[in-house]
Amino acid sequence: MWQSYVNGLLIAAGLIMAIGAQNAFVLAQSLRREHHLPVAALCVICDALLVAAGVFGLATLLTQNPLWLSFARWGGAAFLLFYGSQALYRALRPQGGLQTTGNAPRSLQAVMLAALAVTLLNPHVYLDTVLLIGSLGAQQPMPGAYVVGAASASLLWFFTLALGAAWLAPWLARPLTWRLIDLAVAIMMYTIAVQLLLNT
Numbered sequence: 001m002w003q004s005y006v007n008g009l010l011i012a013a014g015l016i017m018a019i020g021a022q023n024a025f026v027l028a029q030s031l032r033r034e035h036h037l038p039v040a041a042l043c044v045i046c047d048a049l050l051v052a053a054g055v056f057g058l059a060t061l062l063t064q065n066p067l068w069l070s071f072a073r074w075g076g077a078a079f080l081l082f083y084g085s086q087a088l089y090r091a092l093r094p095q096g097g098l099q100t101t102g103n104a105p106r107s108l109q110a111v112m113l114a115a116l117a118v119t120l121l122n123p124h125v126y127l128d129t130v131l132l133i134g135s136l137g138a139q140q141p142m143p144g145a146y147v148v149g150a151a152s153a154s155l156l157w158f159f160t161l162a163l164g165a166a167w168l169a170p171w172l173a174r175p176l177t178w179r180l181i182d183l184a185v186a187i188m189m190y191t192i193a194v195q196l197l198l199n200t
Helices: 002-016 021-032 036-063 066-091 096-101 108-120 123-138 143-172 175-198
Strands: none
Touching: 002 036, 002 123, 002 143, 021 036, 021 066, 021 108, 021 143, 021 175, 036 108, 036 123, 036 143, 066 123, 066 175, 123 143, 143 175
16 A cells, blocks of 8 residues: 555656646746635646546546547647747736736636646646556556555645745745746746647
């Protein structure tokens, strides 16, 4: 049991901690202190459900249907290019992302819907979380313990990221900092999109 749990914890931690669209969104919301804890909780729940789905059959189903994988790659690349373009636009503005936080913060519903889009429209969620983590978990002696381990890694990472970034927000709330963060996000999104298109 413990071996499967630790395997899930370590494998998921290695993939989740890599900078991606989901992490970038949680980071931005945390720096704005805009519903960052509900966003972190949503990311944890989505990751746990997707890993469980992959472990208990969805990974096998996807590998048997190349058309679904192709759709995920092309649709995901389009989404990442759009998201990256928004970040690049903010990076080129004098006040950067700070202008988006003005006097009218977004509602919890709007932020949660955006978090769902970033999570579920990102093809890496399916390629990494479902296919890679899920297929590895299906081979474990106790798949259920593996899923709990992966969910634990997600819980630790996203709440550490959310709380840590919110704590650093007063020191990072400068236009230049926001412009650099948005520029890094844009470069990352474009890079992932190009990789997806080249691997199609």
